[in-house]
Amino acid sequence: MERQITNFIRALRSSDVQVSTGEALDAARAVKLVGYSDRQFLKDSLGCVLAKSPTEKQTFDTLFDLYFSRPQDKAPDEEDGTTSEDSPDAEVGDPVSLVESGDEGAMSVAIERAAEAAGVDEIRFSTQVAYFAQQMVRQMGGERLQARLLEALQGRGPDAEAEANRLIDIRRELTLRARERAEKAFDVFGAGQTQQFRDDYAASKSLSAIDRVDMERMKRLIAKVAKRLAVKHSRRRRKKNRGQLDVRRTMRANAGLDGVPFNVIWRQKRRDRPKIVVICDVSGSVAQYVRFLLLLLWSMKDEVPDIHAFAFSHRLGAVDETLENRDFETAMAQILREYGMGSTSYGQAWSDMKVSHESVIDRRTTIMVLGDARSNYGDPRIDLFREFAGRAKRVIWLNPEGPALWGTGDSVLLRYRPFCAQVSHVATLKDLERAVDEVLSAYS
């Protein structure tokens, strides 16, 4: 019984469901309480104990069905507590008679036993299926089968040939069954890890190289990142300043108690809510990065309600409303259509900003500029940029180009740089996460 549950928990863990030791113990106690007899009851009970969120519940449901759909013939009876696993007949039976007998029960027992011996449940990647299947066949007496097959092949005459064909069929049958079992094991134990691996890979892949196929994955990842950041920073904002006594308020609060300070009030530090102004260059080369940055920021809208986004290549305009009212993909397409044409001019963008949107920048604002600072040799309007930087809390510049390219050709990044609190190279989702984290940290 214990084995069934621990294995299942291992499967859950590999699929990104966090199960602590305490929960594992609870699961065992729950099983003791409800028994194995009613599958649905067991599922509900374990679901209660092990899955802690709707997404985990989904994973749990899929895995439960996968895991417990395996042949249960050898599942030990939990009532009397005896386990049939350690029964003495560990001797491997003859694979030929096993297949030919057509006894499904015996077959599944043999398969399960071979799987156990070959350690199939250790499977991590789909490429391992063939290897494990082979190991299983070996465990079931594959070598002896092979020897007999060789012998038959060397013999002459129709009898020997028929025998050889028969053995080949049996071997094929065995391999097929083993493969099936190994694939199932992969679904249960390996699929989650492969997913994890792919996620890690996508997160460290250059954003410009993300293809359409991976878009969905990226969206999921960004949602995850947004949640992580939100949790982190919401926690920080709640912290109070416990060090200093607020004498005035303490006295007032205790006036009714004859001035005896029963209720002590501590001085609190006021914290600004984050206020972010994102200014995005949406010309061709940078557009892809803008997409991800905006998606990330918009996923955090609950945490950081005060975001203003501006897009420009030649002329600059506010895009909040577009992002607010349409679904993200449509909004993005519209923004690119509206602002993506025309030759990039940072100077023009700053002067548009100054004329129409200057009021959004105040001393609480962090300005995030996303762009490569390639201004087609136009006037970069350093004066305006300096003014913004002076007015805002800080300016952070995110550049998709690597540091080696800064200042080369028509790039004027080095001239903007003195006014920025930070200039970073963002190429991957991880970089983006770090940059946004950095911005939010400044508010705590």
Place this chain on the structure above:
Amino acid sequence: MAKDLHTGYEALTSVDAISAGLEGVGYISTRQISTAVFLAHGLRKPILIEGPAGVGKTDLAASMARWLDVPLLRLQCYEGLDEGKALYEWKYGKQLLYTQILKEKLNDVIGDAPTLEASLGKLSSFEDLFFSEQFLESRPLLTAMQQPAGSVLLIDEIDKSDEEFEAFLLEVLSDYQVTVPEIGTIRANVPPVVILTSNNVRELGDALKRRCLHLHIGFPDHARERRIVRARVDGISDALLDQLVGFVQSVREVDIKKRPSIAETVDWARTLLLLHAGTLDETFVRDTLNVLLKHESDIAAISPDIPKLLRESSKTRPGERSASGYPALD
């Protein structure tokens, strides 16, 4: 552990008994809800209930208390809730008053003591006077621990409280005991059945989640909603009930801001009954839609589709659809 598994709450013997018992007090349970209650009792763990507003999370606790005939202690969480409000507090005012009154008596007590040590000795024999149960104001958590026959402790909207409060709850929830430094540890004789609810305003800490059984209550399917309305609203006709529930179920499938939950369905049923509506027709729906939908934009989104939704809902057969986007209940 096994020995205290069956202290108190004799009624919680099986899942079926729980379902039947809850139905007896007007709460239509599902197999999953009953299983969670059963396990909560069997494993001595709190249940953390999540789900949209108005699907009967709080009501489960109230119904449990009614059914088991034990007191319901409710702790509504909010930002800034602290130990003093949740656990216990000393009655400062009373203590102050008593010290003033007893000032005179103090002289009698130590009056004849020759030395400082002697008077201190006399005083210390009374030291527990002002920190005794008499001056202890017990709040919901402590009260729940003190109930001789057990209780249902409802910690409502735990997600609204602060992180610190969540951490503080851990001792209470895992050991069912409360430590008052001046008095000692107060241990629950019969541990309360603890139900926490959350609307997912913020992500709860892992430590708390780990200590709880997790139960998600989503929107009910047609059959269950029908039974709930039938249990809650007296004298509603079968035809109207079918139509009404069907309509609500269809509305839930539309992408709107706030999907109507059971509470709204029940309110709506009562409204229609009050207006003597025999069947659901377009004008009735249009006039009373504000009972069902709580946002102006939602009403505007649904209004043009009313005839279509009405047609659909009358075709719906019970049990065929479940509310989309949430795990099916059965």
